[in-house]
Amino acid sequence: MSANTSRQPTGDSGLPSEPGQAAPSTDGAPGAGEAATNTKVVDGSGRSAHRFWSSRRIPAAVVALLSAAAIGLLLYDVVSVRAGRNAMRWRRRLAEELATRPLDDVWVIVGAAVAMALGLWLFLLAVTPGLRRLLPMRQPTGIPGTEDVRAGLDRRAAALVLRDRAMQVPGVQSAQVDVGRRKVKARARAHFRDLEEVRADLDTELGEAVTSLGLARQPTLTVRVRRPKKG
Numbered sequence: 743m744s745a746n747t748s749r750q751p752t753g754d755s756g757l758p759s760e761p762g763q764a765a766p767s768t769d770g771a772p773g774a775g776e777a778a779t780n781t782k783v784v785d786g787s788g789r790s791a792h793r794f795w796s797s798r799r800i801p802a803a804v805v806a807l808l809s810a811a812a813i814g815l816l817l818y819d820v821v822s823v824r825a826g827r828n829a830m831r832w833r834r835r836l837a838e839e840l841a842t843r844p845l846d847d848v849w850v851i852v853g854a855a856v857a858m859a860l861g862l863w864l865f866l867l868a869v870t871p872g873l874r875r876l877l878p879m880r881q882p883t884g885i886p887g888t889e890d891v892r893a894g895l896d897r898r899a900a901a902l903v904l905r906d907r908a909m910q911v912p913g914v915q916s917a918q919v920d921v922g923r924r925k926v927k928a929r930a931r932a933h934f935r936d937l938e939e940v941r942a943d944l945d946t947e948l949g950e951a952v953t954s955l956g957l958a959r960q961p962t963l964t965v966r967v968r969r970p971k972k973g
Contacts, residue, residue: 796872
C-alpha cells in the first residue's frame with residue numbers, strides 16, 4: 743500500500759496524538775485510527791502477535807456448492823440405476839473414456855494438470871494466513887484483561903501516517919510512502935536544503951514514526967530524496 747502527497751500552502755497536517763491514531767491527512771484521507779483496533783501499545787518487549795487469518799468464505803462456499811452438486815448428481819444416478827433405470831449418458835461416457843483413453847492422451851494430461859492446479863490453490867489457501875493488508879501490532883503487556891487482545895493496522899493507514907510525518911520535514915515538497923509487511927519505502931522531493939540533510943531528517947522522523955506505530959515486526963526503512971524535475 744502506498745500514499746503520496748504534495749505540500750500545500752495551507753500548512754501541514756497535525757501529528758497523531760497516540761500510536762495507532764492519526765489526524766486527517768492533507769488530501770482528506772482517513773487516519774489510521776479508523777483501520778486499527780484501539781489498544782494501548784506498551785514500549786518494550788511485548789509478546790509478538792501473529793498474522794491475521796482470513797476466513798476464506800468465498801472459496802469455501804464455491805468448493806462446498808460444487809462438491810454438493812457433483813455428489814448429489816452422482817448419488818441420484820446411482821439410486822436410479824439401483825431402481826432399474828439406465829445410467830445417465832454422461833456417466834457411461836465418462837466410464838468409457840477413462841477405460842479406453844491412454845495415460846499419455848492430451849485431454850488426460852490437461853485434466854490432470856487442471857485438477858492438480860486447483861488442488862494446489864486450495865492447499866495454499868488452507869495453509870496461508872491471507873489478509874496481507876493488515877499488519878499485526880504488538881500485544882499490550884502489564885494491563886489486566888488484555889491477554890487476548892489483538893490489534894491490526896491497515897497498511898494504507900500506516901502509509902498515510904508516515905507520509906504526513908515526512909511532509910513535516912523542512913524542505914520536503916512531496917512525499918510517497920509504500921508500506922509492506924517487512925519494508926517501508928519512502929520517496930521524497932526536496933525543493934530546498936541540501937539533499938543529505940533532508941535525507942537524514944527523514945530517516946530520524948520516519949524511524950520514530952515507524953516505531954510509534956507499535957507493529958509486532960519492525961519493518962526496515964528505506965529513504966530516497968531527489969530534486970523535483972524542472973519545467
